[in-house]
Amino acid sequence: MQGKLSGEDIKRVTELLRKSGYKLTPQRQAIVDTIISSVGNHLTVEELYALVRLKKPEIGLATVYRTVILMNELGLVSRLDLKDGSARYEMTRIEENHTHHHLICTRCSRVSEFMGDLLEPIEHVIEEKYNFIIKDHSLKFYGICEECAKEEKLKEE
Ligand SMILES: [Zn+2]
Ligand SMILES: [Zn+2]
Ligand SMILES: [Zn+2]
Known part of the structure; x- marks a missing residue:
């Protein structure tokens, strides 16, 4: 998206x-x-x-x-x-209140976005435990994108 x-x-x-x-x-x-x-x-x-x-x-x-x-x-x-x-x-x-996360394909370097935050529970824990006010975060996930996964599968067949 x-x-x-x-x-x-x-x-x-x-x-x-x-x-x-x-x-x-x-x-x-x-x-x-x-x-x-x-x-x-x-x-x-x-x-x-x-x-x-x-x-x-x-x-x-x-x-x-x-x-x-x-x-x-x-x-x-x-x-x-x-x-x-x-x-x-x-x-x-x-x-955007908090920056979206990035999904990075290690095979073709395609970057896609993950729009949900999903980190609120972790943010609350950090804020309480470390007295740290969280304003934003930057999160990258490395892996294989859908297209590359399909290509890998084709090669195997
Ligand atoms: Zn957040
Ligand atoms: Zn890829
Ligand atoms: Zn982005």
Whole structure:
């Protein structure tokens, strides 16, 4: 399941960027639009760059990099580090109280999302036992995705 981005989210992104003094040139706007429209996907900067180039072929990889880093600093984009050393980025969503969990396929590196929290009982235990106020968490599950499991099965037959 992929999360949806509301009009509220889009407004927040544009306003925050403007407030931070970031001038939204048409190129930069194209990067921001692409990030917004790929919500729920977890893209490397190179993948994002390839998408943006479909709209603005003249854009440079460095511009895409800088925009992603800035959006990450502003909390608009979150970064996900995979075991294979690659970093992936995705839009953060305001309707999310706690960050969703990630299911990472160790065979094809596909990243999917698990939207439920399921951690509330653990969070309560931690808060009581360690006097620690939990604001968020980041959880990655490593395993084999559905597609890869099917392919493995085909090979066996
Ligand atoms: Zn939680
Ligand atoms: Zn897979
Ligand atoms: Zn995600």
